[in-house]
Amino acid sequence: MNNSAKISWNDVLVAFQEIWGYKDFRSPQGEIIRSLLAKNDALIIMPTGGGKSICFQLPALLQTGLTLVVSPLVALMENQVQELRQHKLSAALLHSELSSWQRRKILQALEQQKLRLLYLSPETLFSPPVWQILCQPQLTINGLILDEAHCLVQWGDTFRPAYRRIGAVRPALLKSKPIGTKITLAAFTATADPLAQKIIQETLQLNQPAVFLLDPYRPNLNPRVRLIWTPRDRKQQLFKFIREKQQTAGLVYVRSRRDSENIAAWLQQMGYVTASYHAGLSAEERRMIETAWIEGKMPFVVCTSAFGMGINKSDVRWVVHFHAPLFLSEYVQEIGRAGRDGKPAQTLTLVSEPTGWLDPEDKQRQKFFEDKMRSQQQQAQQLIKKLPKTGEINAVTRQYPDAAIALSLLHSTGQLNWLDPFHYTIVSSKKTQPVSQLHAAKQMNKYLTTKQCRWQFLLNAFGFHQKGENWRCGHCDNCRRGEAFDE
Structure with missing residues (x-):
């Protein structure tokens, strides 16, 4: 024993x-x-x-x-x-x-x-x-x-x-x-x-x-969100930010493999030593890029969310979100890779102006995500009518290709229980839970447009209210509105 x-x-x-x-x-x-x-x-x-x-x-x-x-x-x-x-x-x-x-x-x-x-x-x-x-x-x-x-x-x-x-x-x-x-x-x-x-x-x-x-507040992390107006403006803002960082260690987060490859190739043409990092690379390629970055041979990496979890580098001075993440939890994880040594670090998120007329990319990405979630929910509700009341996951997925996702959604809405990791039973035809991912995505949008202290918003969102209603960090862009930032 x-x-x-x-x-x-x-x-x-x-x-x-x-x-x-x-x-x-x-x-x-x-x-x-x-x-x-x-x-x-x-x-x-x-x-x-x-x-x-x-x-x-x-x-x-x-x-x-x-x-x-x-x-x-x-x-x-x-x-x-x-x-x-x-x-x-x-x-x-x-x-x-x-x-x-x-x-x-x-x-x-x-x-x-x-x-x-x-x-x-x-x-x-x-x-x-x-x-x-x-x-x-x-x-x-x-x-x-x-x-x-x-x-x-x-x-x-x-x-x-x-x-x-x-x-x-x-x-x-x-x-x-x-x-x-x-x-x-x-x-x-x-x-x-x-x-x-x-x-x-x-x-x-x-x-x-x-x-x-433990609350996620880090007094040395200075969050900023910058509105951009066109796809060209987004690239220029990134270029300007990186140029001013002069070989300090950083990370540029994007949302897709294609973006990672395109932005890395563009910055390489501008003379920067960088690489594209995403889940599609082999273990050897990933290890090579991580090592070059950790050892300071490559100042920054253009990466998807596949980069950073569990990688320990204490002197990261900046993190740029070329595209905003879908969820606050992702955002806090990713900005948290900066400034682990306790010294000041900058985090910048580039976001399309709210109408999205000249740069509809952010809006399109958000809409695509929400539509996909709703469509998967509808498929799950249709599938529940066809499924045997008790069944085995592999047998069901052979018959219905999208059944694995449908079963997990039915579990999250309280309509299904797992008898063991491979067998389920349907317990109800009525949904009981909200869709947590849509709730989380809406929170991220609120964060990007808030006028209140960014750290106060994050602490409240994660359930930490002990710092008091009127507490302000004093070092995010909203707290320092009108001041000149230290780049």
Whole structure:
């Protein structure tokens, strides 16, 4: 059975110093580690760069048995596993880009209980070879960690529907384990508003979780939003901003792979050392770009949201959103990559003027997203009439190609329950929940047009009201309206 009861706090501190070289924890790292070692479920919201990964890696390494880390992006998993392996620690990752012999080797290590940490995506977790091994009675599983848990809310309904099935994992695994086995479940993210927190807790079926909430406010981050009038103006504003940054480290975020490639090619023609980074690149290409950027050989990268999660570089001086993100949670994650060293950092978002007459791109993107969401909702409501009341996901998706997304939407509206990660039952034909993604997209629009302090808006949106109604940061564009900015 799990052996966390035998671990003294002194063991924890000794391991922390031996592996990471630090003498003591930052608050609330110590409390989170105690909670996980005591087998409590937890929801942890800590700002980007706050040291979240140590909070679940250390308990995992101190216990015999396996901790599963469900993570959204290969690049993010690669970075964490590479760091752990440099410390000679038993961690591995499974993903679709591995060769068959690499995959076999990791599955063998998993079966032989040689791993302490296994990183994998929700889709890989549910693949038959992995799931069969995890269900073996003799395989000890201590914990299930959902890293970057905001993705469950942001992507789980429509983009990565496997996220909606994670809540069924623990009960299904426990059925195959010896009586009395405990599996801790913890969700980690930098951003989750009160609605997102509720969705994460309910979807994962967290059991009386210890909740750790740290607000995302960073006094050294200076957010600005600039109205642009034409596509040419957007490029000129970006060029002017980068030119004034003189080789300091930064990131340019765009929304699509095509934009990433086009903008990077244009800036390369202007003489800048940069690269396009998106999920379509090979692992080698991604690693090469990350290394060049981290080592300062490439001052900035033109990237989609695939870049940055879990990549630790402390001296990033600026982040530009060439296009605004769809969600506030994405925005706060991405600006949070700047200024981790505590020194001032600039963040700039370029947004079309509200009518969109001369540059309709932002409006079109927003409309496309909203139309797609509504259409998927309608398809789900039509499909519920055709589905068997109880069914198996693979059989249903063979018959109806879009069924995986429809099932996750029906789960999010309270019309369907997962009996286990592969079997569902329809519980109601009436919708009970609002569409959380549309709500989140509307919040982002309000942020871009607000006249109030930007940090006050963000803190309120994420449920942090303790700074007081009239509190202002004093360093965003709205607080400093009329002043000359330090570029």
